[in-house]
Amino acid sequence: xxxxxxxxxxxxxxxxxxxxxxxxxLPNEDTIYFGDTARVPxxxxxxxxxxxxxxxxxxxxxxxxxxxxxxxxxTASARALLEAREEYDIPxxxxxxxxxxxAVYSTRNKxxxxxxxxxxxxSKAYNKAIKAKDSGIRVIGKACPIFVPLVxxxxxxxxxxxxxxxxxxxxxxxxxxxxLVLGCTHYPILKRTIGEVVGKxxxxxxxxxxxxxxxxxxxxxxxxxxxxxxxxxxxxFVSDINEQFSKVASEFLKKKIKNENxxxxxxxxx
Amino acid sequence: xxxxxxxxxxxxxxxxxxxxxxxxxLPNEDTIYFGDTARVPxxxxxxxxxxxxxxxxxxxxxxxxxxxxxxxxxTASARALLEAREEYDIPxxxxxxxxxxxAVYSTRNKxxxxxxxxxxxxSKAYNKAIKAKDSGIRVIGKACPIFVPLVxxxxxxxxxxxxxxxxxxxxxxxxxxxxLVLGCTHYPILKRTIGEVVGKxxxxxxxxxxxxxxxxxxxxxxxxxxxxxxxxxxxxFVSDINEQFSKVASEFLKKKIKNENxxxxxxxxx
Numbered sequence: 001x002x003x004x005x006x007x008x009x010x011x012x013x014x015x016x017x018x019x020x021x022x023x024x025x026l027p028n029e030d031t032i033y034f035g036d037t038a039r040v041p042x043x044x045x046x047x048x049x050x051x052x053x054x055x056x057x058x059x060x061x062x063x064x065x066x067x068x069x070x071x072x073x074x075t076a077s078a079r080a081l082l083e084a085r086e087e088y089d090i091p092x093x094x095x096x097x098x099x100x101x102x103a104v105y106s107t108r109n110k111x112x113x114x115x116x117x118x119x120x121x122x123s124k125a126y127n128k129a130i131k132a133k134d135s136g137i138r139v140i141g142k143a144c145p146i147f148v149p150l151v152x153x154x155x156x157x158x159x160x161x162x163x164x165x166x167x168x169x170x171x172x173x174x175x176x177x178x179x180l181v182l183g184c185t186h187y188p189i190l191k192r193t194i195g196e197v198v199g200k201x202x203x204x205x206x207x208x209x210x211x212x213x214x215x216x217x218x219x220x221x222x223x224x225x226x227x228x229x230x231x232x233x234x235x236x237f238v239s240d241i242n243e244q245f246s247k248v249a250s251e252f253l254k255k256k257i258k259n260e261n262x263x264x265x266x267x268x269x270x
Numbered sequence: 271x272x273x274x275x276x277x278x279x280x281x282x283x284x285x286x287x288x289x290x291x292x293x294x295x296l297p298n299e300d301t302i303y304f305g306d307t308a309r310v311p312x313x314x315x316x317x318x319x320x321x322x323x324x325x326x327x328x329x330x331x332x333x334x335x336x337x338x339x340x341x342x343x344x345t346a347s348a349r350a351l352l353e354a355r356e357e358y359d360i361p362x363x364x365x366x367x368x369x370x371x372x373a374v375y376s377t378r379n380k381x382x383x384x385x386x387x388x389x390x391x392x393s394k395a396y397n398k399a400i401k402a403k404d405s406g407i408r409v410i411g412k413a414c415p416i417f418v419p420l421v422x423x424x425x426x427x428x429x430x431x432x433x434x435x436x437x438x439x440x441x442x443x444x445x446x447x448x449x450l451v452l453g454c455t456h457y458p459i460l461k462r463t464i465g466e467v468v469g470k471x472x473x474x475x476x477x478x479x480x481x482x483x484x485x486x487x488x489x490x491x492x493x494x495x496x497x498x499x500x501x502x503x504x505x506x507f508v509s510d511i512n513e514q515f516s517k518v519a520s521e522f523l524k525k526k527i528k529n530e531n532x533x534x535x536x537x538x539x540x
Contacts, residue, residue: 038319039309044422046512049308122513146430149419152314160416160437163430242316243392268538 002224005030007061007069012040014185015072016252021212038239043117054080059270078125099207100129106179113172116183118143165197239267272494275300277331277339282310284455285342286522291482308509313387324350329540348395369477370399376449383442386453435467509537
């Protein structure tokens with residue numbers, strides 16, 4: 001048994017969708033979330049910078065004495081997970097392995113689409129993870145940099161999002177994908193729009209849920225579950241708090257964050 | 271005479287449009303550009319964080335022994351210029367005063383629109399600067415957060431940009447603006463699309479050119495012009511260099527940046 005908290009890291013607030021799944025499937029675990037809101041988004045930054053920022057986040061979460069860390073951000077998982085596992089002893093999970101595994105289970109015709117930030121798609125991390133399980137699967141990646149700002153503007157269900165989705169996704173549908181990995185924590189918010197554009201024959205895969213189940217598995221196998229029967233606590237740390245913070249956070253988390261559970265971190269010092 | 275370089279600071283690469291105007295109107299001046307590409311964009315960050323990042327940029331440029339600094343970023347000008355002028359002795363100019371003055375000259379019916387990032391519009395910096403010159407002018411601000419990602423995606427002239435422009439600007443046109451300040455360095459790239467949406471009776475104001483002319487004026491008055499008759503040199507510093515850097519930079523600057531003139535800075539150390 002290990003009653004320390006689980007650390008969850010994201011470049012911003014999108015990772016709250018992953019935290020929500022962890023709270024659902026591991027309800028007795030305490031969690032500590034860190035969102036790097038002073039430096040979000042990571043999706044267009046160099047690999048070197050993404051690794052530096054990710055290590056600082058891990059250093060901060062480690063200073064909070066967490067027992068395991070989930071990198072909820074696809075970009076950071078794609079660019080920095082291997083490096084982080086080499087550098088740190090604490091168990092660290094990304095979101096890509098779970099998403100890749102689900103895609104392998106899902107596809108019938110062995111043509112899988114993966115959408116994400118420019119950095120995630122360029123990294124080919126999903127391609128490698130999928131092909132490691134089944135080298136016969138064709139993986140087609142497509143960066144969709146407009147999707148995150150559309151979600152953050154609150155335009156997910158407007159016609160402009162449908163137009164953007166057509167611009168990015170029509171070519172994937174033409175290439176015959178039957179499964180599409182939503183490889184960025186913001187994209188599940190666009191699920192309805194994306195689903196309408198790609199059609200009901202394409203299965204949408206959200207790695208958040210599978211990541212939470214993987215985490216449960218890891219903790220059980222290592223005998224690191226929290227043995228409390230109380231609902232776990234959540235603490236939230238961010239590197240910047242702007243005026244829209246509460247609105248955006250509650251949209252992702254589907255609940256309000258109380259001020260006493262929210263704290264700002266000078267992340268560049270870690 | 272003062273033959274030191276002029277420092278130009280922006281949150282990213284958009285400020286290269288301002289640098290281009292400075293190079294045009296002050297061709298014999300050396301310039302040093304710093305773009306905070308590891309932490310761009312500033313438009314959704316808190317005032318406190320924008321001030322911190324701006325001071326670090328000024329500290330860096332001051333360490334390069336510049337004689338004056340232009341804050342080319344509207345967000346940083348709106349949120350941090352007054353604080354910077356209090357903190358530093360070196361002449362520091364923003365882009366807002368020049369844009370505001372041009373708007374005051376331009377408007378006939380005294381209804382002016384201002385578009386920019388969320389932080390710029392919330393700051394009401396343009397409103398204050400315009401009303402200080404003519405309190406009878408009505409200023410209507412509108413944040414357009416999707417415009418920057420549309421430009422960076424290379425979609426400036428596509429139908430989706432026209433749709434976004436209608437969503438943001440139709441209400442300004444209905445309110446009767448006859449002048450519209452492009453209060454973000456990225457927006458001039460969208461000039462054609464914006465112009466078509468607001469119609470030819472609305473004058474578009476780009477503060478970059480006026481800022482360069484203001485700078486010339488300041489240097490002349492203080493007897494700080496470079497007395498060389500050679501074309502000035504340009505050095506470029508950024509806090510991150512990703513794969514798309516050269517492409518995006520040359521789009522804004524309309525010329526290539528040579529590798530030997532480009533250097534990466536660890537900006538959080540300043």
